[in-house]
Amino acid sequence: xxxxxxxxxxxxxxxxxxxxxxxxxxxxxxxxxxxxxxxxxxxxxxxxxxxxxxxxxxxxxxxxxxxxxxxxxxxxxxxxxxxxxxxxxxxxxxxxxxxxxxxxxxxxxxxxxxxxxxxxxxxxxxxxxx
Numbered sequence: 501x502x503x504x505x506x507x508x509x510x511x512x513x514x515x516x517x518x519x520x521x522x523x524x525x526x527x528x529x530x531x532x533x534x535x536x537x538x539x540x541x542x543x544x545x546x547x548x549x550x551x552x553x554x555x556x557x558x559x560x561x562x563x564x565x566x567x568x569x570x571x572x573x574x575x576x577x578x579x580x581x582x583x584x585x586x587x588x589x590x591x592x593x594x595x596x597x598x599x600x601x602x603x604x605x606x607x608x609x610x611x612x613x614x615x616x617x618x619x620x621x622x623x624x625x626x627x628x629x630x
Contacts, residue, residue: 544576546575547607547608548575549605551603552601552602552603553602554568554571562585566593576590
């Protein structure tokens with residue numbers, strides 16, 4: 501790639517580095533959308549995403565990357581980290597994939613409730629008597 505942008509952007513960064521982190525790139529990836537769709541509005545950092553199928557030819561590269569990553573459940577935060585994209589951009593992309601029925605969003609499994617203190621004490625008492 502050539503450095504068509506001139507000065508390279510951030511303090512000595514190459515043209516490729518500047519392109520990867522530029523706001524223009526993020527604008528293009530999301531199609532200029534900054535707000536999440538209704539489907540993506542319910543997503544938070546721990547929502548699990550699972551692909552329904554593999555990537556198909558002609559998909560936007562970022563959509564295809566998400567579908568490939570999510571063959572096993574991944575959280576929105578993990579997807580953002582793996583792709584090196586802001587969570588806000590990832591939620592827009594996930595909204596597209598949810599609308600196209602390419603991925604499913606699932607709430608994370610809630611943590612198990614701890615048994616009450618009386619039950620724990622009764623078990624410990626029983627074990628000590630053995």
